[in-house]
């Protein structure tokens with residue numbers, strides 16, 4: 475039986491209690507603002523399970539069809555963020571993944587980290603991947619102080635990768651999980667993380683910031699998983715995010731599956747919010763991947779054949 479998670483340094487009120495309290499404080503229990511508030515809460519709380527066929531270069535046959543999940547950008551700063559994370563962990567476990575990947579920004583601020591580190595660690599202890607779960611740091615984690623976060627994640631059973639890699643075996647084959655430290659904190663060292671990785675190895679690279687791809691393209695990654703962007707926060711149909719990205723790789727990499735050079739990057743929209751507590755057409759995300767083989771050379775040849783046949 476699973477233990478109820480409670481905030482270590484303070485009471486963890488239920489969302490209903492929070493809503494009632496906040497609503498009373500703001501006078502929102504009165505119509506007509508309450509429906510608006512419920513709608514707003516739905517946009518930031520209703521997590522979406524996104525199923526993706528993930529193209530991975532040099533994927534060994536033994537790993538084809540493997541299920542893996544990704545969570546990112548929890549930004550646990552309030553009780554309701556913890557409750558959202560709890561539901562996301564349960565959603566991940568329901569997928570029965572073999573691997574789980576966490577791509578950073580677990581807290582936004584040091585005081586929130588100190589308050590919620592223990593309950594977040596207890597929640598993550600519930601993750602039940604068949605093989606292992608891995609985590610990397612985000613920019614906020616370094617701004618909070620990553621040492622206690624890293625220690626707590628390890629105590630919860632995770633492998634925290636700081637510019638290093640681990641091999642995961644399935645029958646006779648291996649998959650190499652490479653964790654790159656955060657780019658904005660100037661701690662990313664792709665060359666160090668890839669030291670000892672063979673050119674023929676299949677790699678799943680975890681890097682909080684999708685711009686990290688600019689600095690590891692030459693290392694021939696199999697696929698890269700990122701977060702950081704929160705999906706662009708406010709997305710319009712047929713247009714994308716209304717916010718201009720600060721990232722060099724631009725709007726293309728703010729959310730979902732995108733090809734860069736000869737590999738794919740998946741950008742998870744994250745679970746939490748930072749600064750502005752809003753999401754429009756950009757729900758919190760749990761990603762569920764089914765790994766499949768991707769051969770850029772074969773794909774290029776197929777495209778070339780199609781062009782020739784067209785002439």
Ligand SMILES: [Fe+2]
Pocket residue numbers: 579612613614682701702703
């Ligand atoms: Fe971030």
